[in-house]
Amino acid sequence: MSFQLSVLNLLIRWQVxxxxxxxxxxxxxxxxxxxxxxxxxxxxxxxxxxxxDLGGIPAERLSAPGTREDAAFLYIHGGGxxxxxxxxxxxxTWRLTKEIGVPVYAIDYRLAPEHPYPAGLDxxxxxYKGLLDKGISAKSILVGxxxxxxxxxxxxxxxxxxxxxxxxxxxxxxxxxxxxxxxGDSRHSNAEADSMFVPEMMDSLKPVYFDxxxxxxxxxxxxxxxxxxxPPTLFQVGEREMLRDDSTRMAAxxxxxxxxxxxxxWPKVWHVWQLNADMLPExxxxxxxxxxxxxxxxx
Numbered sequence: 001m002s003f004q005l006s007v008l009n010l011l012i013r014w015q016v017x018x019x020x021x022x023x024x025x026x027x028x029x030x031x032x033x034x035x036x037x038x039x040x041x042x043x044x045x046x047x048x049x050x051x052x053d054l055g056g057i058p059a060e061r062l063s064a065p066g067t068r069e070d071a072a073f074l075y076i077h078g079g080g081x082x083x084x085x086x087x088x089x090x091x092x093t094w095r096l097t098k099e100i101g102v103p104v105y106a107i108d109y110r111l112a113p114e115h116p117y118p119a120g121l122d123x124x125x126x127x128y129k130g131l132l133d134k135g136i137s138a139k140s141i142l143v144g145x146x147x148x149x150x151x152x153x154x155x156x157x158x159x160x161x162x163x164x165x166x167x168x169x170x171x172x173x174x175x176x177x178x179x180x181x182x183x184g185d186s187r188h189s190n191a192e193a194d195s196m197f198v199p200e201m202m203d204s205l206k207p208v209y210f211d212x213x214x215x216x217x218x219x220x221x222x223x224x225x226x227x228x229x230x231p232p233t234l235f236q237v238g239e240r241e242m243l244r245d246d247s248t249r250m251a252a253x254x255x256x257x258x259x260x261x262x263x264x265x266w267p268k269v270w271h272v273w274q275l276n277a278d279m280l281p282e283x284x285x286x287x288x289x290x291x292x293x294x295x296x297x298x299x
Contacts, residue, residue, distance in 0.1 A: 001268050002281045009195055012270055016196045024200035027113070027208060029083040040275070041087045043094045055130025057123045058108040060086035064098040071102040071140040071298055072131050074168075076124055076156075078147030078175075078272060081112045081209045089146070091277050092287065099291040102142075102298065105131070109152070113208040121219060124156045129165070138166035139299035144290075146272040147243075150176020154222035154250070157230060170297035171233040172290055175243050175271050176250065178223040180206070180215040184245025193240040195270035202242075223250050232260040234293045236286055238269040262293060 019028060043049065043062070050061040075093055077084045086093070086106035097104040109123035131141055145153040150173035160167055182202055191199050210220050218225030223246070233254055237247035244265065251263040266273070269282055274290075277283040 004280050005268060005273075005282055008276060008280060009268070009270060012195045017194070017198065020196070020198045020201050024198050024204060026080040026201055026204045027082050028201075029080045033079055033083040033085075033088050037085065037087050040090055043090055044098075047094045047098065052105075053130075054105055054107060055126035055128070055133065057127045057130065059127065060093075060106045060108070061103055062090075062093050062097045062106065063103045064094075064101070066101060067097060067103050068101055069103070070136060071142075072134075072136050073097070073100060073102050073104045073142045073144065073294070074124075074128060074131060075104050075106040076109065076143070076145030076149035076152045077106060078145060078149040079111070080205065081117075081120060081148045081151075083111065084148075089275065092146075092274050095277060095284075095287050096290070096294075099287070100142075100294045100298070116208065117210040117213060117220065121152055121155050121159065124152050125159050125163075128156060128160065128168075132166070137299060139169040141168040142170050142172065142294055142298060143168045144172030144174070145176070146174035146274070148177060150174055151178060151222065154178060154225075155219045158218050158222060158225045161226070161229065167229070167231050169299050170231050170294065172293065173233065173235050173247070173250075174274055175237045175241060176222075176235070176246060177243055178221060178246040178250040180210070180221045184243075184249060186244040186246075187242050190240055190242045190244060194242045195240070197242055197271065199242065223253060227254050227257040227259060230254060230257065230259040232262075232293075232297045234262045234264070234290065236264045236266065236274070236289070238271065238273065239265045239267050240269075241271050243271065264289060 110119040
């Protein structure tokens, strides 16, 4: 464990978990992430950022010198379905475009509570179709996301299956939320060890994101979907996270469905630690694993 990890862990517990103990409301993520944005927006000078329309959905397109144009990484940011933006996730997305060598399209999908389910998922489907409309082969598209974005990555794939569309070449899920019933043991066994969240916060999500929808609906909880035929999928999650079992159980379900699945459970890290790559060696190492997986499965 690096010195940086120890220090950042204490800082995150003080700045984030302490606030959720006082007010366990998922909507608190929006002001927290809004304040993060100016610090997270900086990118190296050789990273080009454009703001295209992708299937009618606003997006941020990041590219680096030598980026190939016949492939793409569709990135879906996290933030509890209520917060975040492509800008809050640049410490990850600029590294992905530079190291994988393909443009990263980070979409600015609609957020709850202003736009509850299925608005955000509809936007993900539209953006994916937008990549296909550009002439990019489905097998040359990677789809990935963190937390809520990991949920939408999996739900998007289920929607593509339901609509009979070609599936992407690979999926990358970073600490995804896959089971809105909260039935995984880690939701409670890791309640204290988790550096960010408290169990009561999870209960505040349903009224703002999917009120009136069955929490076992596969487009809400991908764990309960038909996973046959899914693309190769990588999971990264921290062993101390409350959402740990959302990854471990989803990975087991995919393997049972015959899907090539890689599960990485990392010790002593927090939820979506990859976003701290500017400071954290463990985050840069995790991104190196993502890059290796991406290159292996990108047509």
